[in-house]
Amino acid sequence: MIDSKTLILIENSIEEIDEKREIPEKLLSELISNNYFRLLLPKSLNGVEMDFIKYLEILFEIASKDASVAWCINQSNVLSTNAAFMEKDLAKKIFDDPNAIITNGPPLEYDIKENKSDTLVSGKWSFSSGIKHATWLLAIFTDEKKQNKNIMIPKSLAQLDDIWDVNGLRGTGSYSFSLKNKVPNENIFYDRLNLNEPGPLYKIPRDLKFGSGFSTIALSLANSSINFALDFAKNKKGGFAEKLSDEQVFLREIGIVKGLYKSSKSFLDNTIEKAWAVVSDGIFLEDELLADLRLSSTHAIRTSEEIVKKIYNLLGSSSIFKFNKVQRYFQDMLAISQQVQGRMYHFETIGDYYINSKLKKFI
DSSP: OOOHHHHHHHHHTHHHHHHHTSOOHHHHHHHHHTTTTSSSSOGGGTOOOOOHHHHHHHHHHHHHHOHHHHHHHHHHHHHHGGGGGSOHHHHHHHHTSTTOOEEEOOEEEEEEEEOSSEEEEEEEEEEETTTTTOSEEEEEEEOTTSOEEEEEEEGGGSEEEOOOOOSSSGGGOOEEEEEEEEEEGGGEEETTOSOOOOSGGGGSOHHHHHHHHHHHHHHHHHHHHHHHHHHHHTTSOOSSSSSGGGOHHHHHHHHHHHHHHHHHHHHHHHHHHHHHHHHHTTOOOOHHHHHHHHHHHHHHHHHHHHHHHHHHHHTGGGGGSTTSHHHHHHHHHHHHHTSGGGOTHHHHHHHHHHHHSOOOSOO
16 A cells, blocks of 8 residues: 555645645655556556556545545556557657656647658647656547557657646646647557557556546545544534534435445445456456446546535535635545546446447447
8 A cells, every 4th residue: 555654745745736736846756766657557667567456545545635646646557558559669668767657638639640750740639637747648649540549749849738727636737738740650559459468457448447546536535525524523513503413414414425425436346346357367348347337437426526515515614715625625526527537428328338238439
């Protein structure tokens, strides 16, 4: 598990994380030196290639201190699993650097002209979490043959656009980036094809690793909100009771949110455990488990949003002040709920699967 020194450093850096909208240099150095950005990287590239369940447990702990730090760690770690689909020379070019950190973002627009030796890349990609400390950018595009490809771009080639004027997940510094430059063809590889690593991590689709990680962060915020409310209520006076914790409404709502939290976390944990057991046996996931991973991760995010909102309302006017950690959990949770892994259309994908017994290729 994560060492206490790192957790304390994260907690002590919260104000600076918010103010600068990035992971502070001292904390970043600590995370890099302890391989927190290489937890899912193949061992063949000097990565940790960690058990996925243990990885999520670490993410949960980090998120209990700061969701932005956990978000950036998950972003780079999941993207580092692309190394399993790269040619070895490209993977080594990126990850021989012990400070290597990757970010990406959905495309806003692009024009890609592929030539024999290099490719002219012109375009803009957005919501690149952790870009201020990243060293490489991953840009996704669809070629003329309707195949998805990834371009690995040194950050020094790109222009950053600071659009991150937000209240939630401020520390992710999720800028946009644009590029108009030539990139060697060796930096381009097919998205999720040509698997070169045998490990079980790389048999779980990238988007579902993202979903598992980000929903774990959401559940950590929900849990932290509940725990804060319990501690706060023991000392806060209510309207008619000596303590807020003596009020029937408070007791009822705590029971409700505990039920929501435990059921959604159990669904996610059990699904991930089943999926991990399958891929650990060297087998790729079939549609039913893929659907359950998508459903459990989306459900966990939406349920966590409901929990945090309930706690925010339950604590009344106290919730609006910065001294109250629920204010921070609330802002971060709302930002998470709007991220692609928490979008409501995933429920449509799953509903379509149960109706037609056919799962869309990328979920």
